[in-house]
Amino acid sequence: MKNKILPFSVIIIFGIIFFIFYKGLEDSKIYTPDVNTKKEIPDFNIKEFFSGENVKSSNIFKLDKIYLLNIWSSWCVPCRQEHAFLMNLSLDNKVNIIGMNYKDNLSNAENFLKELGNPYKEIYIDLDGTIAIEWGAYGVPESFLIYNNEIIKKYIGPLNQQLIEEINLLIK
Amino acid sequence: MKVLRFFLIIILFFTFSVLKADELDKRNNITKNLRCLVCQGQSIYDSDSEFANSLKILVDRKIDEGLTEAEIYEYFKNKYGEWILYDPKLNKNTYILWFMPLLIFLFGGAIIFKKLKKKHD
Amino acid sequence: MIYSLVGYYSLILGLIIGLSLFYFSYKNFNNSNILDTKILSFTFLQLFFVIISFLCLIFSFVVSDFSNETVFNNSHTTKPLFYKISGTWGNHEGSLLLWLLVLTLFIFLFLVRTKNQPVKYKILTLVFQQIIIVGFFLFLIKTSNPFNYIFPIPTEGLGLNPILQDPALAIHPPILYLGYVGSSIIFSSVLAATSLKIISTSWASHIKKWILISWIFLTLGILLGSIWAYYELGWGGFWFWDPVENVSLMPWLALTTLLHCILVLEKKSILTSWVIILSIATFTLSMCGTFLVRSGILNSVHTFANDPERGLFILVFLFILIFLSILIFFFFHKDNDRKSSSFFWLSKETSILINNWFMMYFLSVVLIGTVYPIFLDVISSQKISVGPPFYHKLMIPFLIPFLLMMAIGPKLRWIKSQLKDKTYLISFFIISILLAFLVLKNFNQNILINTILISSALYLFFITLRDFFVKKYKNISQNISHFGFSLLILSILFNSLFSSEIITNLKIGETFENSKTKIVFESVDQKKEKNYNAIIGNFLISNHDGGEDRFSPQLRIYNQPVIATSEADIKTTLMSDKFIVINLVQNQDFFNVRYQVKPFMLWIWLSVILISLGGIVSLLKKDNEK
CATH class of the missing domain: 1.20.5 (Single alpha-helices involved in coiled-coils or other helix-helix interfaces)
Incomplete structure (x- = not known):
């Protein structure tokens, strides 16, 4: 009896291991943080893009309004592709697009806006990238949909037509 | 044998005479235990991506604000999830x-x- | 063009020979007392075709034949010839061809070199090895053919990732694979011996040689990988507990355990089941490592092109081998240890058992740490990371008794022994503790666990050092390895405890100064090479004691593919390494400068070489005895 239990249990254990590895093959192993959970927006001080004045985050985001915070930079290539979609979105005027300029050179950033247009209601500067971390971002571009001081949804990577439509749906 | 042991002691005493700054030590310790989200195989300490560089600055700032090591880990865990910690709780x-x-x-x-x-x- | 064609058809021929070998083995198995010459010549022919195929791939790389997809993806005309050649195995397809080369090479050498063993055993070993070989032929041809065409033929290749362009890494895969894949012969032979029930002392001394060969190459292979990480990955680390490093460590741990265990089998004909399990585990862990790395199921710093189909193939193949060995083990193996299984608590075999016990524990820590995130993700879709702190916490406390056992164990005799006249064992211990305490006390590193750890490592150090003088040539190989291990642990400990670091941002012309060190960032030069452009920073670093060094770390921007890397400038001396690396910061005019003094760095490499030297001595001694 004892002689039979051992081989069987060994085979079953390896069977389970096989199954788990097999399942593990299916999904991507690149880690991305959770994008769907609602979170309070962080508290911070930030410089205004044109005037260079310090602004408190509570003065930027008001209750009962919808905001889209977009982290961008002139040296980031996907930001260029994304920019046209942001321009389109800004035409509707349903959502306040706030720009956060990430680790950029001021004159480069200004040229970028001159060349491609300015979709942003307000722009702020994150020179050392620490405020992006307060938001839980880790690259450029990233966008956050905000309502009532809560992050409703987070978009990692450039926005495209499909995501813009999703944003329009969420706004309604 | 005796000569060798003596020799060894002499070596040990003269080679290391650098005392470390506590602050930097603490920062390095913390960043070694945080995983970089950009180059996902490396720690923040080992990585030199933009994200890792900013995170190092933020860790310094949090240490200055007087947060303990555990509080700093908790802070980043809230931002990015359990995954960022190399030392699973x-x-x-x-x-x-x-x-x-x-x-x-x-x-x-x-x-x-x-x-x-x-x-x- | 022609190379790809020849290479591809050589692979097909190799596969056909592999299949025909099953047939010849079957015919030869029952009706002959000598090994059929056909079998030997066919095995040679198979090796020959794999070599031809491998050479074809190398030539394709050398002449930059971009009609070959592998060459196109991994090479570039501006690359130096040395890296064109090493690029052959720096990619998935080429490295698998190298696998195949080692597999066929080892079985051929095994058949030629094995004497005084039954013919049936040789044939059966060949059959099991051919199962692995045919599996890999299919894998290569079906999912990762290194000779795929592309049309139209591109004029230029995509280039090799610059961090792979390093001398240590160029020879790392062949050396590592000789150990990693070499363990396949142990696997095949143990399955054959189990099926034929011929596991005995004579089998043990025969297979020990192969275990040693694999072990030596695996040790050196891991060392080279570690050296590469130190020079190329930056920041002066040499072991990151990265999954790819772990999967090379796991077979090493199993192989080292097996190496100790086979001694007991050789002398006393006990622990047979355990030897079988370990032999199977070693190669299974190698395969499992290949699966984990190549399937992309884990993310690590070392990325191969990931393809789920490949992952699935290796996974299925791996588990076929596992189930095959489980069946053979339970079906054929009857534990006949019992009649002689008497252990006295103070004996060499007990000490080896205890060694095995700890090694298995270390293995389980590494294994569980590496695969647990996958399991957790599949079962509860929680994502966690398991990193250095986990391994350190679970391993370091266990290292202490392990080191002590390593010192005392070899002093014991087989079967039964007493510890008489061994006062030096105790006196050495006291000296070690005092010394460790003094060292740490003097440098404000007074942490209890470090004191104990250093004392136990010092203890092993002194005991093995004494043996060099007292015992002379008796057990010299084992003593060299154990001495090397004590040196390794000591170097790693001192390295991590006493290294110092300065991190600062400097503009050109600026100076950083603290109480001990002064760093002057003098100037910046530019250099244009064939395959990269470099920015060279010139630094003058002076110590408080007046020593001055010039450093010139580089930032390189490679042109194919366009990747920026920082090349550290490292000054190695006997007692410490000075390590400086610079980095650009986005949109800033300063450089991020990191300067480290890392004591005993060279000793880490040297002690690993000593460890494998022990193996080489043992191998040579065995040959002389014959």
Whole structure:
């Protein structure tokens, strides 16, 4: 009896291991943080893009309004592709697009806006990238949909037509 | 032998005379235990991506604000999830991770003990 | 063009020979007392075709034949010839061809070199090895053919990732694979011996040689990988507990355990089941490592092109081998230890058992740490990371008794022994503790666990050092390895405890100064090479004691593919390494400068070489005895 239990249990254990590895093959192993959970927006001080004045985050985001915070930079290539979609979105005027300029050179950033247009209601500067971390971002571009001081949804990577439509749906 | 030992002591005493700054030490310790989200195989300490550089600055700032190591880990865990910590906390997800090797050790010990004891019977 | 064609058809021929070998083995198995010459010549022919195929791939790389997809993806005309050649195995397809080369090479050498063993055993070993070989032929041809065409033929290749362009890494895969894949012969032979029930002392001394060969190459292979990480990955680390490093460590741990265990089998004909399990585990862990790395199921710093189909193939193949060995083990193996299984608590075999016990524990820590995130993700879709702190916490406390056992164990005799006249064992211990305490006390590193750890490592150090003088040539190989291990632990400990670091941002012309060190960032030069452009920073670093060094770390921007890397400038001396690396910061005019003094760095490499030297001595001694 004892002689039979051992081989069987060994085979079953390896069977389970096989199954788990097999399942593990299916999904991507690149880690991305959770994008769907609602979170309070962080508290911070930030410089205004044109005037260079310090602004408190509570003065930027008001209750009962919808905001889209977009982290961008002139040296980031996907930001260029994304920019046209942001321009389109800004035409509707349903959502306040706030720009956060990430680790950029001021004159480069200004040229970028001159060349491609300015979709942003307000722009702020994150020179050392620490405020992006307060938001839980880790690259450029990233966008956050905000309502009532809560992050409703987070978009990692450039926005495209499909995501813009999703944003329009969420706004309604 | 004596000469060798003496030699060794001399070497040891003269080679390391650099005392470390505590602050930097603490920062390095913390950043070694945080995983970089950009180059996902490296720690923040080892990585030099933009993200890692900013994170290092933020860790410095948090240390200056007087946060403890545990509080800093908790802060980043809230921002990016458990994944960012290289040192998984003991909770219901990680009981097996932490205790399985120890159980295997005890189990192995039991087998050896049994083998040794057999002789006396 | 022609190379790809020849290479591809050589692979097909190799596969056909592999299949025909099953047939010849079957015919030869029952009706002959000598090994059929056909079998030997066919095995040679198979090796020959794999070599031809491998050479074809190398030539394709050398002449930059971009009609070959592998060459196109991994090479570039501006690359130096040395890296064109090493690029052959720096990619998935080429490295698998190298696998195949080692597999066929080892079985051929095994058949030629094995004497005084039954013919049936040789044939059966060949059959099991051919199962692995045919599996890999299919894998290569079906999912990762290194000779795929592309049309139209591109004029230029995509280039090799610059961090792979390093001398240590160029020879790392062949050396590592000789150990990693070499363990396949142990696997095949143990399955054959189990099926034929011929596991005995004579089998043990025969297979020990192969275990040693694999072990030596695996040790050196891991060392080279570690050296590469130190020079190329930056920041002066040499072991990151990265999954790819772990999967090379796991077979090493199993192989080292097996190496100790086989001694007991050789002398006393006990522990047979355990030897079988370990032999199977070693190669299984190598395969499992290949699966984990190549399937992309884990993310690590070392990325191969990931393809789920490949992962699935290796996974299925791996488990076929596992189930095959489980069946053979339970079906054929009857534990006949019992009649002689008497252990005295104070004996060499007990000490080896205890060694095995700890090694298995270390193995389980590494294994569980590496695969647990996958399991957790599949079962509860929680994502966690398991990193250095986990391994350190679970391993370091266990290292202490392990080191002590390593010192005392070899002093014991087989079967039964007493510890008489061994006062030096105790006196050495006391000296070690005092010394460790003094060292740490003097440098404000007074942490209890470090004191104990250093004392136990010092203890092993002194005991093995004494043995060099007292015992002379008796057990010299084992003593060299154990001495090397004590040196390794000591170097790693001192390295991590006493290294110092300065991190600062400097503009050109600026100076950083603290109480001990002064760093002057003098100037910046530019250099244009064939395959990269470099920015060279010139630094003058002076110590408080007046020593001055010039450093010139580089930032390189490679042109194919366009990747920026930082090349550290490292000054190695006997007692410490000085390590400086610079980095650009986005949109800033300063450089991020990191300067480290890392004591005993060279000793880490040297002690690993000593460890494997022990193996080489043992191998040579065995040959002389014959």
